[in-house]
Amino acid sequence: MKISHEDKVFYPEDGLTKGDVVGYYRDVADAMVPHLRGRPLTLRRFPDGIAKQGWFQKHPGEHFPDSVRVESVPRAGGGTDDYVVCDDAETLEYLANQGTVEFHVWLSTVDAPTCPDRLVLDLDPPDGTPVAELRAAARRIRDEYERVGLTAFVQATGGRGFHVLAPLDAKSDTDVVLELSRALADRVAATGPDRLTTAQRKEKRGDRIFLDANRNGYAQTFVAPYSLRARPGAAAATPLDWRELGKAEPDGWSLAKEKQRPARKDDPWRALDEHAASAETALAKLPSAE
DNA sequence: GGGCAAA
DNA sequence: TTTGCCCAACGCCTA
DNA sequence: TAGGCG
Ligand SMILES: [Mn+2]
Ligand SMILES: [Mn+2]
Numbered sequence: 001m002k003i004s005h006e007d008k009v010f011y012p013e014d015g016l017t018k019g020d021v022v023g024y025y026r027d028v029a030d031a032m033v034p035h036l037r038g039r040p041l042t043l044r045r046f047p048d049g050i051a052k053q054g055w056f057q058k059h060p061g062e063h064f065p066d067s068v069r070v071e072s073v074p075r076a077g078g079g080t081d082d083y084v085v086c087d088d089a090e091t092l093e094y095l096a097n098q099g100t101v102e103f104h105v106w107l108s109t110v111d112a113p114t115c116p117d118r119l120v121l122d123l124d125p126p127d128g129t130p131v132a133e134l135r136a137a138a139r140r141i142r143d144e145y146e147r148v149g150l151t152a153f154v155q156a157t158g159g160r161g162f163h164v165l166a167p168l169d170a171k172s173d174t175d176v177v178l179e180l181s182r183a184l185a186d187r188v189a190a191t192g193p194d195r196l197t198t199a200q201r202k203e204k205r206g207d208r209i210f211l212d213a214n215r216n217g218y219a220q221t222f223v224a225p226y227s228l229r230a231r232p233g234a235a236a237a238t239p240l241d242w243r244e245l246g247k248a249e250p251d252g253w254s255l256a257k258e259k260q261r262p263a264r265k266d267d268p269w270r271a272l273d274e275h276a277a278s279a280e281t282a283l284a285k286l287p288s289a290e
Numbered sequence: 291g292g293g294c295a296a297a
Numbered sequence: 298t299t300t301g302c303c304c305a306a307c308g309c310c311t312a
Numbered sequence: 313t314a315g316g317c318g
Contacts, residue, residue: 218308
């Protein structure tokens with residue numbers, strides 16, 4: 001596919017062009033596409049670069065070609081909504097060439113939109129949080145997951161925090177998964193030495209790390225693995241081996257560095273779906289759950 | 291990035 | 298012919 | 313019921 005406006009500057013502070021962005025998505029497609037496949041997408045598009053106004057887009061553009069998969073999923077309040085779904089490298093490249101910088105995905109697939117196959121806890125630190133504290137919190141989340149039979153995977157978000165994710169069997173409704181994620185978050189916040197809070201209201205958080213379970217609600221999204229972020233630095237969301245976490249920074253993988261990674265090293269999340277577990281079983285193992 | 295209506 | 302506008306929505310909480 | 317929050 002021909003890249004249009006290849007030399008247009010997309011990241012002015014980093015000297016990166018649209019050609020660099022589309023080339024990046026070409027290079028990571030093998031690792032990234034499995035994490036997009038079948039999932040409703042939210043695109044964050046910046047056709048004139050990240051310094052100009054961009055927008056979120058979930059419904060397919062009228063001009064998108066037929067080769068771009070579109071699926072209808074139930075809307076919470078009744079009716080349905082059309083979403084773009086990216087199942088292959090060609091679609092990824094097309095969307096990147098449309099100026100998509102960030103890709104966000106549902107925690108469920110179009111086959112079972114109301115039964116998530118992912119659970120995620122999101123660490124949102126206030127300014128000035130030492131990264132060591134963030135890493136320690138991620139490990140404690142992992143330990144809580146494992147106590148209830150979930151397998152934990154971690155990614156640097158490319159922003160300010162980490163995501164700790166567990167694959168699920170997609171047999172429990174969003175309600176159950178949300179309840180489980182909240183119970184896990186509350187346990188981590190209540191039992192550890194870390195300065196963590198699950199309070200939604202900013203004024204109640206103080207100077208603590210926000211442990212966000214809200215991404216597990218219906219029709220919510222999280223940043224897709226290997227997605228670039230639309231901020232100076234051109235960091236990418238980057239799945240990590242737990243052994244790498246000790247020296248990982250949330251925004252430590254730039255476009256240039258990242259794009260060799262999946263080729264050089266297996267995707268740390270490659271085996272995700274082999275570890276799918278039951279949310280109901282996990283919930284039953286939680287002492288605090290009724 | 292591109293379609294579309296208004297100026 | 299050029300310019301401007303549109304391109305998301307939602308869940309779940311607390312006040 | 314409106315607004316905060318992500
Ligand atoms: Mn976050
Ligand atoms: Mn968050």
